Amino acid sequence: MQKSTLLFLLVLLSAAAYHIGRRRSLQVAGGTVRSLHSLPSYYGYYAALWCGIPALLVLFLWTAFENSIVIQLVVSALPEELSSAPPDRIGLLVNDIRNVASGAVAGEIEPAVEAAANHYLRLKDTSNRLLSVLATFVAITGAAYARQRISKEHRARNHVEKSITVFLIVCSTLAVFTTIGIVLSVLFESIRFFKEVPITEFLFGLDWSPQMAIREDQVGSSGAFGAVPLFVGTLLISLIAMLVAVPIGLLSAIYLSEYASSRFRATAKPLLEILAGIPTVVYGFFAALVVAPFVRDLGARIGLDVSSESALAAGLVMGIMIIPFVSSLSDDFINAVPQSLRDGAYALGATQSETIRQVIIPAALPGIVGGVLLAVSRAIGETMIVVMAAGLTANLTANPLAAVTTVTTQIVTLLVGDQEFDSPKTLAAFALGLVLFLATLALNIIALHIVRKYREQYE
Amino acid sequence: MKVRERISEASFNREYSHTVGEITSPNSRIVCRNVNVYYGEKHAIQDVGLDIGRNEVIALIGPSGCGKSTFIRCLNRMNDTIPGCRVTGQIVLDGQDIYDGSLDVVPLRAQVGMVFQKPNPFPKSIFENVAYGPRIHGLVSSKAELEEVVETSLRRAGLWDEVKDYLHQPGTSLSGGQQQRLCIARAIAVNPEVILMDEPCSALDPIATAKIEQLIDELRSHYTIAIVTHSMQQAARVSQRTAYFHLGRLIEVGETAQIFTNPRHQLTEDYITGRFG
Amino acid sequence: MNEICEISGGSSSDRTIDVVHASLVKRRQAEKRFRLYGLLSIVAGLCFLVLLFGSIIARGYTAFQQTSIALDVYFDPQLIDPDGRRDPSALMEADYDRLLKNALSSMFLDVKERQAKRALYSLLSAGASYDLRDLVLANPELIGKTQKVWISADDDTDMLVKGQLGRTGAEGERRIKDNQIAWIDKLEADGRIKKSFNTAFFTSGDSREPELAGIWGAVMGSLFTLLVTLSLSLPIGMAAAIYLEEFAPRNRWTDLIEVNINNLAAVPSIVFGLLGLAVFINFFGLPRSSPLVGGLVLTLMTLPVIIIAGRSALKAVPPSVREAALGVGASPMQMVFHHVLPLAVPGMMTGAIIGMARALGESAPLLMIGMVAFIVDVPQSIMEPSTVLPVQIYLWADSPERAFVERTSAAIMVLLVFLIFMNGLAVYIRKRFERRW
Incomplete structure (x- = not known):
């Protein structure tokens, strides 16, 4: 059967x-x-x-x-x-x-x-x-x-309700088991990886070339697993993304919640939120096909040598993707600032922009910082855009016009395709996954803590 | 008086059939005529005429929802911040119709300060709270001058001795009564000419209330003050004139002593004798 | 201003109001500037949106049409069915390519050289002979006749006809050569080239040849994957939301669960892919590349979204409803399932649809579990290897052929249509069942 x-x-x-x-x-x-x-x-x-x-x-x-x-x-x-x-x-x-x-x-x-x-x-x-x-x-x-x-x-009802309760509890603990599953799955493989490549070399090494040589006598036949260039690349792209997303997201949230008429708000807000619903693969395609060539040509015109897989293009598109995330979180926090504070500033004769810049933003700052941290964690973990638009070679550089590679890109390149499961190459992907998970976990926990504290302050 | 030129003679002198008592003041600072306020469909203030005199404290009393808070929020156009709120009629301050389309609310509000029901210090230090107004308006040119303004304002608000050693603590760390006096200091730091107070003591305990009332009395020599209050005792203690509002109408206005001892309108009498409210 | 000074009775020169007025122009300008910045950021955001959609539509709309070429094909009995028995298996095996080549050569008699001939034949799609075979299998009476048949063109031909391949520039660097351009122009002048609706794009699976590649395989893969995701994440998510909101005591354990859920909602999706690879494939030995594993991974990813949405839907039900139910003697379980849950279901559904929309657009974790393989067949069950729409987009975006660009864009348009539909449905449900207490 x-x-x-x-x-x-x-x-x-x-x-x-x-x-x-x-x-x-x-x-x-x-x-x-x-x-x-x-x-x-x-x-x-x-x-x-x-x-x-x-x-x-x-x-x-x-x-x-x-x-x-x-x-x-x-x-x-x-x-x-x-x-x-x-x-x-x-x-x-x-x-x-x-x-x-x-x-x-x-x-x-x-x-x-x-x-x-x-x-x-x-x-x-x-x-x-x-x-x-x-x-x-x-x-x-x-x-x-x-x-x-x-x-x-x-007492049939009590028995039935008891079993339902057990079912509900099991379902709600699934989140914990997922976390444990994530930790265990990346941790085990990472430990196996660190047996072959010392953890210090992985964390502080400056050279990343995981391609195992085919012949024993080739240079670097063991592959090099120093992940610093990846970390730098990830941070560089995230930084560019934040430079785009934070000002645009924050300012549009301010405009929408403080200045815009309700009709304008009712149209512009959902339109901006469409950006959040677009799959990342679409952004990746957009970055690789439209933005990267545009940035390269623009650079060429003003005499700059821009790689066609520049960090700038990937970061720019990632920033666009994060705009609605920053803006809707900031919008929440700005709206949570009590009206009485606005009244206080207006009653002193502050203009609207003075009220916003000097009273509302400082009051909402913890929340906004929390939101930005969440956005950073998103940027670090974002995969498709960088896989499609960022480079594959590990460059240790802070030049936004050069091609850099990121942690997520490397995880994908190391694991996609037919690999035997035990080579350091595939295991390295799990070690990178562990770093990624821990970094975003730390960011998320700090951010969620700040946001929660902030919410309590005005409740 | 120049004021009269802004409002037609007929309008200035018209009778308000639902108002008992003398709405004009011998030394008028603010002249309100034909004031109506609507919240969307709701007619919150109906045809009010009232003068507020120089160096006088006028108390606005009445049951909840009678429109007294709405009325004083008209005087520095705080109602602008409420969506759907519409004000008609004339309110003239120093010869300028404050609802004139060309008027900028920023100098108006610098001139007419306001203290709110709930203390609302900014999430900044005590010093920064008081310094905020002078700073944005560019009233001071040096740090020393600013410090002086802050000190004077805190002194006038009777808070200096309590906070002089904690000027860089956040304003929110003070007690409720201190916070409210901080808000008063913040308002007077701009050196306004009129101060509006919207139930400033409703969130405070009796001791803090007494301090504020004493403060109001002292401030009278410098400022014109309009205070909304729920407490009739407070109105009697601090004000020279009292206006009684009922369901959006100004029912009676007169000398405080007269209103409380010898009200001329039945509704006023019912209210101050505690039949409702 | 003069007037005001006069009225103030000539008081001292440093009246606040004058100082305020002095700096007012500057402050008003600052105000305007700030407002402008805000407006500009919104405009920038909207511009990005327009640019994104515009560039995708501009590149993709042509993919809904496919160029075909009319050939007068002589269905040579010698080639198709030498024994004349009309045996289907023999018909299957026949050399239909030859028929096409003959038809082309007869049209361009001057093409003699081997290389030129090869270039000529390459105008047609590599899959054209299969189309011809299907035609003959369906109508065996064609054998022995000559008939005008519309044959789908090669992707380069297609691109040239659509004007997306350059005709100028050094010949050596062009995908399509001068002689090919001349032949195509001649065909076009003879009315032998037409563009028609590209059915193959919607009905076939993936292919290395752009003109044969379609999204149906990926759509089915997405469908199966979402089916698994929905049937697992909806009941589990609702149950978890109910427990946490209605029954859970406030203690460290539930705090831990909450922190976990909030954190999982922000864990990078690729990490879930690693989990799926290590646990579902390597540990449990579930089939790689299958919608089952994809669905499981996406379930874990979507659960936090559904739980958070479910909890806020439950929170929105006023306590009075609960009190009323308990007041008539319902058990807590009955209170929740008879009274609270029905009121919260629309909100939960909205959350679930939004979660599903996110799952539909997700690709990174699916790369990890092997759904990125090149799969020609349309999957028939949740155990068969398959790919999903976003991953298909990723694969096509990586392909060098020019014609895959328009197909990628077209696939994106299809994906976006699905997403817009789902989000629209969520908005509709929210509007339709919204209740204010």
């Missing part, structure tokens, strides 16, 4: 259990619903939960471990000369076996692999059958148990 069919069957069984539970409760009550502790439908849900949840758990666990166990069995059944191969060779072999089993390989197939593939398919089949029987059995047993438990005093 296919897993989807099995899933469907379990849903059907649970529906049936609902009816059985409900009927049973009415039976127990002898027609007087009032004598029951809970409404009959709760007894139905109670039975359905007992029917569905244990079976689903079985299904889930089985699926999670099925693959690795089957593979292990297949590998152990391989002929001696194959199973004694080194682990990475076995990995390739397992891939072959899977491909053969799924029929994706045409042409010549080694007999041993073909036999293994058949073995694999047989095992899978057995496993599926076992699972179907087991899950159905668990479902029916669960339903029967629940039916037997139903009595007048049975």
Whole structure:
């Protein structure tokens, strides 16, 4: 039985259990619903939960471990000369076996692999059958148990609500598990990376060229993993982006919230927010196709040598992307400044711009700083624009007209394409991911803390 | 008087059928005639005529929502900041119609200061709070002069002795009463000619209130003061004239003593004897 | 001003009002300047928007048309069906390329040289022979006849006809040579070139040949991915929002959850890609490049958005509703599910749609899990390798062919249409069900 069919069957069984539970409760009550502790439908849900949840758990666990166990069995059944191969060779072999089993390989197939593939398919089949029987059995047993438990005093509603609460709690903790998952996944691979490349070299090295040489005798055959040029490149592009986004975003937020008529605001604000909804890949395309050539030609006209993958172009477009982010956050914070402060300044005879510059902005400053930090964290983590418009070679320079590369660009270049998973090259991507995650985490936590403090101040 | 040239004779002398008492003042500083205020559809002030005299404290009293706050906010055009608010009629200060289209509100507000119901010090230091007005208006030319203005203003507001050692602490760190006196100091640092006070003591405890009331009395010699208050005792204590507002109309105006001892209008009497309010 | 001084009764010369007036002009100018800066920034922002849309539309609208060339094809029975049995498998295998080449050569008899002939044949799309094959398979009676057939042109031909390839400049640097230009001009003069609606763009999968490449594969991939994302993130997100807003006690644990959610909303998307690669693909062994893994990664990314939107929707339900429900003896669970939740659903839906729109536009994490592979087939399930629309855009943007530029722009336009539709729907729901308490 296919897993989807099995899933469907379990849903059907649970529906049936609902009816059985409900009927049973009415039976127990002898027609007087009032004598029951809970409404009959709760007894139905109670039975359905007992029917569905244990079976689903079985299904889930089985699926999670099925693959690795089957593979292990297949590998152990391989002929001696194959199973004694080194682990990475076995990995390739397992891939072959899977491909053969799924029929994706045409042409010549080694007999041993073909036999293994058949073995694999047989095992899978057995496993599926076992699972179907087991899950159905668990479902029916669960339903029967629940039916037997139903009595007048049975607190079905409390049980059902308890299970719902558990479900809600599990869902809400998913965020924590995601964070843990992120930390663990990047941390493990990073530790493996740091075993090969010392962490100090990674953090402070000035030379980044992860291309492993093909021949042993080539220069730099081990690859160089000094990430400083990447950090500098990332910061340079982010800085350019901030130089564009912060003034434009802040000033437009000020104009919209303090000067604009409500009609102007009602049109301009959503239009600006469209910028926030445009996918980053579109910005990347725009940067590579329109802005970068434009910047290069402009530079050429005034006699500057501008790279066609200049940091300036990427930063400029990234800044455009962040404008609505800065502007809508600033707008929130400016509006949170109490009217009484404005009144105070106006009553002294301050002009509107004096009030804004000298009273409102200072009052909203913590919030705005928090918002800008969040924007910085976005700029650092932004991927598509830099992948498409920034360079690939690591230049240690602060010249905005030169091509630089960034952390995210390198992660993408290192991981896209066919790589074996164990080379320092791929592991380096995870180390960069770790740095990226920690940097943005720190920025986010500081920013969110500032913003929260600020909100409390005016509540 | 030049004032009269700004308002037609007929308008200046017209009778207000719903107002009892003498609306003019022998030494008029501000002359209001035919003042109407609308918040969108709502007619918040209906046809008010009132003079405010030089060096006098006039108290505006009345039940909540009667329009007294709205009325004093007309006097320095603070109502401009409220969207949908519309003012008609004439309000003439020193011969200048302040609702004239060509008038700039900045010098007007420098001339007519205001203190609000809730103390609203800027999130800056005490010194900067007081120095703000003189600074933006360019009233001082040197740091020493600025320091002098700040000190004088804080002294006049009766706050100097309490804060002279903490001038660089944030203004928000003061107590409520001190904050309100800081706001008064801030207002008088600009050296205005009229000070409007919108229930300045409603958020304060009795001791702080007493200090402010004493302060108002002292300030009277320099400034024209209009004060909105909820407390009839306060009106009686600090003001020379009192105007009673009811549902957007000015019902009665007169000498404070007369209003409180011998009101001529039934509504005024009901209010000051505590039938409602 | 004089007047005012007079009235003040000639008091001392340093009346505040005079000092104020003295600097007023300057202050008013500063005011105007500041206001102008604000206006200029908005104009700048709007200009960027117009420039972005303008350049994409200007480059992309031509992709909705495809050039084709009319050839008088002689369906030579010798070449197609030598045994005359009309056997479909034989028809499948026949050399349709030859037919096209013959048809072209017969039109340009003066082209003799091998190299020139190759240049001539390259005017046609590499996929043209398949079109011809399908035509013959559908109408076997064509065999033996000569018929005018519209054959789709090669991308370079297409670009030249659309005027996007330069005719001038050194020949060696041009994609299209002088003799080809002459042939195309002749075809055009004979009325043998037309531009028609580019159906292939909407119905086919990816291809190395621009004229054969379409977005359907990517659209299906996006659809499957979003399906997975929606079916996971909506229930989980709503459940989490309900728990945190309605049931959770205020303690360190829930504080931790909150900090986590807020932080995850700001974690770079590529980090989620690393998570997906390490956990879903390498640890759980789920199929690489599949919409399932893509959907899982996007679920984790979208969850914070949905949870935050859900919580504010729940927060907007006034406490009086809760009190009323509890007052008639509902359990807290019944209160939430019978009374609070129905009122909060429109707000939650708005948040969910916006989250989905973001997921639809996301590409960086999907690069990490291999959805960037070159995939020709249109995916049929969530387990098959596929790509998604934004990644397709990325792939095409990287392609050197000139014709992919317009296709990339066109794909962007399609993506933006989807996004505008989704955001419009969110706005509509918000407006339609907005409630003021």
